[in-house]
Structures are given as structure tokens and as C-alpha cells.
Amino acid sequence: MSAQSAKDKPIKVLWLTSSYPRSKDDSASVFLRYLAEALADQKVNLHIxxxxxxxxxxxxxxxxxxxQHFRYFWPLKLQMLAYGSGILPNLRAAPWLFLQVPFFITSMFVNAAWIxxxxxxxxxxxxxxxxxxxxxxxLGKLFxxxxxxxxxxxxxFALRGSLVGAIKRWTINHCAAWTSNTNATADAFGPDLPKPQIIPMGIDYEKFAAGNAKAVLKPNSQQKTILLFVGRLVEKKGVADLIAAVAGLPKNLLDRIELWIIGDxxxxxxxxxxAVDLKIENKVVFHGRLPNAIxxxxxxxADIFIAPSIVDTNGDTEGQGVILLEAMASKIPVxxxxxxxxAEVIENRKTGLLVNTKAPEEIKQAIELLVADKELRVxxxxxxQRLAESYDWEKRAVKFVSLYMVTRDGS
Structure with missing residues (x-):
């Protein structure tokens, strides 16, 4: 086969992941589904x-x-290690799930080897x-x-113990190539590692730019200033600070505020x-987990989107903040x-407002500023929105296809 025809062959890739949407409405790691579909449009064959x-x-x-979904524990209803809040929060909430970890890894290896x-x-x-x-x-070494x-x-950012840290560094040193969503994520693995290619995760720009507010606004909400949070309700998302910030708003503003929290x-x-303790339960609406399509x-x-992420007690924090890009595409100040x-996604007072972590007072002041300053909001x-458009999945997929070809062909 000629070199040219080899390069023209369809790229056949096995994906391994600990999370992927379980149904068409599931939002679990939905960014991976968007990436997979964009890659399929580029004629990449994926087995996930x-x-x-x-x-x-x-x-x-x-x-x-x-x-394909690999089974790792019986009975089926006890397979609770992945999804939900995520593997690490699930382990912290239910330590007995540590029993499933070796079965999880073994089953993934065996199923992947068969593929x-x-x-x-x-x-x-x-x-x-x-x-x-x-x-x-x-598997790469074996096959x-x-x-x-x-x-x-x-x-x-999480799992920084000496043993797991050494395993992660070994993994990076022995793969053909690696990518990171931001420089901050890459730097967290430590020095003296091969440099990754920085390819941030993207968004379905057109989908989020075409939202219909009338589909969800109730008559009593139309005169409200809607604050929105979307994400998993885990410690590192900092939602407690957001609730405290809203509780601290002056009464004349609080009377006009409604905080929507989407996620579980x-x-x-x-x-x-x-929210009850701070006497703002009538200002906070917990929508739960909603289908990604809506x-x-x-x-x-929403009028303002807020993602008050922190470094949690286990050292975990936000790697990129794709959710911020979805909000920007939807024409909401963040x-x-x-x-x-x-900070690699948001430039303070240019594409959004940045405050310090664990600072409800600063979040409160940022909300007040945006409510008062129409020119800044606009x-x-x-x-x-201009920044979000540059993160559309089609552009991200092209970068991954190029990397796939280079990695496959060893050039």
C-alpha cells in the first residue's frame, strides 16, 4: 500500500472513558458525545x-x-461507581464503592482487549x-x-497521592501523545513531562445560541432577574458560596432575584x-437534572450565569469550565x-467577571455590578458570544483528527 493511500484510510479509534451519556437526554459528560459526533462527521470511526x-x-x-457499556458489578442496580456526582465524590459519599474499583478496572481492560x-x-x-x-x-503495549x-x-487536580501520582506520570510518559483542556490542567501533573497539545473541549455553538426563553419562563418569572447555575452539585462547584452571596444581596435587589440551580x-x-437557614428558600429553585436538549x-x-467553583477539600477544582462557554454562546454575562x-477561558471584565474563590461577598458585588451596569452587561x-463561537465542536474535531493522523502514522 502506498504512503498516500495509507494516510487516506479511515481512522478507526477505540475510546476509553469513565463517563458517557447513558441516553439521548443524559447530560453526563455530554461534551464527549458532542466531540464524538463531530469526529464522526470527519469520517472517524469510533468504538466507545x-x-x-x-x-x-x-x-x-x-x-x-x-x-458499548462494560459491566463491572452484580447485581446491575449496585453499579454506582461512575456517573451521578462523579467517581471521586461517589467514593467519598459511599466508601463501600471502593470494593468495585478493581472490578471496574479489570472489566474495562478485558472488554477493551476483546475489542x-x-x-x-x-x-x-x-x-x-x-x-x-x-x-x-x-493495551497499547500489548497490541x-x-x-x-x-x-x-x-x-x-485530584488523586495526587504518591502512588496514583506516579501512575499518572508513568501513563503520560508512555503514551504516544497527550492533550489537555488547559495549561492549568497540564501543569497540575507536575514538571518534567512531555508537553501536551492544548485542545480545549468545545460546545455546540448553534444549539446554545438558539435557546427560547419563552419555553421555560413562567408569567411570575418574567419580571425577575434570573441568576443561573448549571452543573453537578458537588463541593468543588462552590454552590454554597453562591447561595450565601444571594442571601447577602440588599432587600430591594433580592426582591427581584430568582436563583435557578440546575443539576444534581x-x-x-x-x-x-x-437556603432555608439563610431564609431565601423562596428565592432558590432547584430544577434537578434536566435533559441536555432543553x-x-x-x-x-437567564440574565446572569454564575459558576463559583472552588478548590475542594481533596484538591480538586475546575479544569476548564465548558459550561461557561455554553452560557456565553447563549448571550449571558458570566x-x-x-x-x-x-482564567484561560474568561478574561476579567472582557469576556466575564472573575472573583476570588470562597468569597461570597465578591460574588454578591459582581451580581450587583452587572445588575446596575447595562453597558457592561452588553x-x-x-x-x-464571539469567544464561544471559536469553541464550536467542528473546530475542535479538526484538531483531534489531525492529531489522530499524526499519532496513527507515527509522523
Whole structure:
């Protein structure tokens, strides 16, 4: 076969991931689904291996994508390690789940090895350095196939113990190439590692730019100033600080405010109790987990988006903040915190407002500023939307396809 014809061959890739949408309405790691679909449009053939879960539903995939879920524990209803709040928060909330970890890793390895034997992909792409990246590198050595690993944030900032840290560094040193969503994520793995290619995760720009506020606004909400948070309700998202900030608003502003919290997780009941304790339970609406397809309507209905992320007690924080880009695409001014990779997405007072972490007073002041300063709101909307458009998945997919070709061909 000539060199030219080899390069023209369709790229056949095995994806390993610890999270992937379990149904067409699921928002769990939905950014991976968007990336997969954009890659399929670029004629990449993907076989995606992700964990099984009681909420997995039969779901027709686009041409070029096969999605397989590996079972790792019995009975099915006890497979609770992945999804929900995420593996690490799930382990902290229910330590007995540590019993499932070896079964999880073993089942992923065995199922992936079988796919390698039957499908013969030309490349393995692992999302998150550990454990997927480590399993992928071992498979790559076994089957003599190049391996690409991608760091998304939680794998960098959390799990920094000496043993796991050494495993993660070994993984990076033994893969063919690796990518990171931000420089902050890459730097968190430590010095003296091969340099990654920085490829931020993207968004479906057109989808979020086309939200319909009227679809979700009730008559009594139309005169309100809607503050919006979207994300998992876990410690590192800092939602407790947001609730405290809203409680601190002056009465004349608080009377006009409604805080919408979309998402679910281990912190939900604690956050509801906090709202009651601060006497603003009638100002906070917990929408729970909503289908991803209708999220653009909620963004469109909001006036200000707030992502008050922090560094949690285990050192985990935000790797990039894709949710901020979704808000920007929806023409909403955003407020977030200067932690992790967020400052690589938001330029303070240019594309959003940045405040310090764990500073409810600063969040409160930022809300007051945006409510009072119409000119600033408009400038942030315009600049934010322009930035969000540059993160459209089609542009991200082109970068990954180029990297796939280089990694596959060893050039």
C-alpha cells in the first residue's frame, strides 16, 4: 500500500472513558458525545467503551459510532461507581464503592482487549489519565497500537497521592501523545513531562445560541432577574458560596432575584438546607437534572450565569469550565472564580467577571455590578458570544483528527 493511500484510510479509534451519556437526554459528560459526533462527521470511526449503569438506555448512535457499556458489578442496580456526582465524590459519599474499583478496572481492560482483538482499531484514545489512560497504555503495549490520552481536569487536580501520582506520570510518559483542556490542567501533573497539545473541549455553538426563553419562563418569572447555575452539585462547584452571596444581596435587589440551580449530586440536600437557614428558600429553585436538549432554553431565560467553583477539600477544582462557554454562546454575562483553568477561558471584565474563590461577598458585588451596569452587561455578552463561537465542536474535531493522523502514522 502506498504512503498516500495509507494516510487516506479511515481512522478507526477505540475510546476509553469513565463517563458517557447513558441516553439521548443524559447530560453526563455530554461534551464527549458532542466531540464524538463531530469526529464522526470527519469520517472517524469510533468504538466507545464506557461503564454500565442502571440508567443506561438503548440509544441509536450516528453512523460511525458504536457505544458499548462494560459491566463491572452484580447485581446491575449496585453499579454506582461512575456517573451521578462523579467517581471521586461517589467514593467519598459511599466508601463501600471502593470494593468495585478493581472490578471496574479489570472489566474495562478485558472488554477493551476483546475489542482490540475483534475490531483492530489503529489508535486508542483514553479520556482522563487514570484509570482509562493507564489501561490504554497497557493495551497499547500489548497490541502494539499507539495511544493518545486526554486530561480533563479532575484527573489532574485530584488523586495526587504518591502512588496514583506516579501512575499518572508513568501513563503520560508512555503514551504516544497527550492533550489537555488547559495549561492549568497540564501543569497540575507536575514538571518534567512531555508537553501536551492544548485542545480545549468545545460546545455546540448553534444549539446554545438558539435557546427560547419563552419555553421555560413562567408569567411570575418574567419580571425577575434570573441568576443561573448549571452543573453537578458537588463541593468543588462552590454552590454554597453562591447561595450565601444571594442571601447577602440588599432587600430591594433580592426582591427581584430568582436563583435557578440546575443539576444534581451529593450536595443537593445540604444546599437546600442552607437556603432555608439563610431564609431565601423562596428565592432558590432547584430544577434537578434536566435533559441536555432543553438546557439552551434555560440559558436563554437567564440574565446572569454564575459558576463559583472552588478548590475542594481533596484538591480538586475546575479544569476548564465548558459550561461557561455554553452560557456565553447563549448571550449571558458570566461570573466565575479564578481557579483551575477558568482564567484561560474568561478574561476579567472582557469576556466575564472573575472573583476570588470562597468569597461570597465578591460574588454578591459582581451580581450587583452587572445588575446596575447595562453597558457592561452588553459588552460582556458581545465579547463572550464571539469567544464561544471559536469553541464550536467542528473546530475542535479538526484538531483531534489531525492529531489522530499524526499519532496513527507515527509522523
Amino acid at each position: 467503551l464506557s461503564p454500565d449503569h442502571p440508567e443506561v438506555q438503548a440509544n441509536t448512535q450516528p453512523d460511525g459510532i458504536v457505544c 482490540m482483538v475483534v475490531q483492530r482499531p489503529s489508535l486508542i484514545h483514553a479520556h482522563w489519565i487514570f484509570p482509562q489512560g493507564t489501561v490504554a497504555v497497557l 502494539r497500537v499507539p495511544v493518545l490520552v486526554t486530561a480533563h481536569g479532575g484527573d489532574a 449530586g451529593v450536595e443537593r440536600e445540604r444546599l437546600k438546607t442552607l 438546557l439552551p432554553d434555560y440559558y436563554a431565560a 461570573i466565575s472564580t479564578n481557579t483551575g483553568g477558568i 459588552s460582556l455578552r458581545i465579547a463572550g
